C-alpha cells in the first residue's frame with residue numbers, strides 16, 4: 262500500500278526510468294473511461310469536473326476517450342462535458358495543460374469555471390470527480406468544497422479519479438468521501454484508507470515499472486530533502502586515520518547540516534581541522550578513543566540533539582571498539598555507524614536509532630550474508646536483497662550495504678540504489694555517504710534518509726564523471742564529490 266507522498270515519489274522515479282508522466286496520465290484516463298463505460302446507463306450524459314492539477318489532467322484524458330465514441334458498435338455515452346474549476350491559463354502542470362489543449366483542439370464540450378461562486382453541477386448520469394487527487398494539502402477549499410457537496414447530493418453515479426476529492430491519502434486520519442463516490446479508480450496501488458470507504462474501489466495498472474519502487478530514484482530524494490538549514494552532525498572518529506572523519510563531517514554540511522563537529526584525539530585534531538575551516542574540531546586527550554572519553558561524548562551528543570556518525574577513521578584497537586560499544590549503549594539519539602565500529606552492532610543493546618553502512622566485507626564480519634562483488638542479474642540481486650532484508654530484520658536497525666548496487670533495508674522495506682560510476686570505488690566515498698546520511702537523518706525517517714543518501718552520493722559521482730567526459734570517473738576523489746552534493750540534493754528533484 263502506498264501513501265500519496267510515496268506515490269508521487271514513485272511517479273518521479275518512473276519518469277527518470279523513461280516512463281513519462283504523460284504516458285501514465287494516458288493510461289490513467291483510459292482506465293477511468295473504461296470504468297465509466299462499464300457503469301453508465303444507456304444514453305448517458307457524463308460530466309467531468311476537473312481541478313487544475315494532474316488529477317484534473319486524468320479527467321481531461323477520460324473525457325477524450327469517452328468523447329471518441331465506441332469504436333466497436335453502440336456507445337452508451339451520449340454526451341460528455343468537461344468543467345474546469347478555474348481558468349485554463351492557471352492549469353498547474355504542463356502535462357495536464359497539453360491534455361486540456363487537446364480537448365479544446367478536438368472541439369470537445371469544455372467550460373472554464375472562472376467565477377468560483379458560479380458553478381452548479383449540471384444534470385448528469387455519471388459525474389467524474391477529477392478535482393483533487395494525491396496533491397491535496399489541507400482542508401478542501403472553494404470551489405471544490407461546494408462542488409463536492411453537489412456531487413454527494415446528486416443522483417448521478419460518481420466516479421472518483423484516484424481518490425475521492427478531499428480524501429487525504431497521506432494522512433489516514435482524514436479519510437473521507439466528501440463527494441459521495443460510488444466508484445474509485447485508483448492508480449498503481451491501493452492507497453491507505455480507501456478500502457474502508459463505502460465505495461467500489463478498483464486498482465488500475467497504469468504501466469509504472471516495478472523498478473520505480475524497487476530502485477531508489479530522484480523521487481526518493483524529494484522525500485528526504487532538507488528544507489531548512491538546521492542540525493548538528495557529530496562525527497566521533499579519527500585517531501589512526503584523519504581523512505575519513507573530515508570527509509564525513511564535510512559531507513554532512515553539504516547535505517544541509519548547520520554545524521559539523523568532529524570529536525577526535527588531540528594528537529590528530531589539528532590535522533583534521535587543517536583539512537577544512539568549516540569544521541569544529543573538539544579534541545579529547547590521547548591518540549585514540551578509549552572508554553574514559555565516552556561519558557563526555559555522549560553527554561555532548563545528547564545535549565545538542567546531534568546526529569552522530571560513529572566510526573570513520575576510528576581504527577580497530579580493542580579499547581576504541583569497547584568505547585564505541587559503551588557510547589551506543591548509553592546514547593539514545595540517531596547515529597550512523599560505519600567502518601570498524603560496525604563490528605559491535607550485532608549483539609548491542611541500544612535505544613539509539615542506527616543506520617549501519619557496511620561494505621560487503623564489513624557486512625560479512627557483522628554476521629550478515631556473504632556475496633562477491635560485482636553482483637549481476639535480476640535473480641542474483643533478488644536473492645541478495647532477501648538475505649539483506651532478513652539480516653536487517655534480525656539486527657533491528659537500518660542497513661545500507663555499499664557496493665556497485667547499494668542495498669538499503671529496514672527489515673521490511675528494501676531498495677536498491679543502482680547509481681554511481683566505477684571511479685567511485687576509491688577510498689573516502691563511504692565516508693561521504695555516512696555524512697550525507699547524517700544530514701538527511703536530521704529531517705527524514707532513517708530508511709528514507711539512507712535510501713536518498715545512497716542515491717545522492719552515487720549521482721554526485723555520475724554528474725562529475727559526465728562533466729569529465731564520460732571517463733567513468735576513474736580519476737575522481739572523494740574530496741571532488743563534496744561540492745556536487747548540493748546540486749544533486751536540491752537541484753535535480755521536482756519537489
Ligand SMILES: NC(=O)C1=CN([C@@H]2O[C@H](COP(=O)(O)OP(=O)(O)OC[C@H]3O[C@@H](n4cnc5c(N)ncnc54)[C@H](O)[C@@H]3O)[C@@H](O)[C@H]2O)[C@H](O)CC1
Pocket residue numbers: 268271272282285286289312313314315316317318319353354392393394395396397398399400401402403405422423424448449467469
Ligand atoms: N502515479 C500516479 O498515481 C499518477 C497520478 N496521476 C494523477 O496525479 C494526481 C496528483 O496530481 P497533482 O498535480 O500532484 O495534485 P492534484 O491534482 O491532486 O492536486 C493539485 C491541485 O489541487 C490544488 N489544491 C491542493 N490542495 C487543495 C485544497 N485543499 N483545496 C482545493 N484545492 C487544492 C492545487 O492548488 C493544485 O491545483 C494523482 O492523484 C493522479 O490522479 C497521474 O496522472 C498519473 C500517474
Ligand SMILES: [K+]
Pocket residue numbers: 316390391392393394421422423424425426
Ligand atoms: K479525485
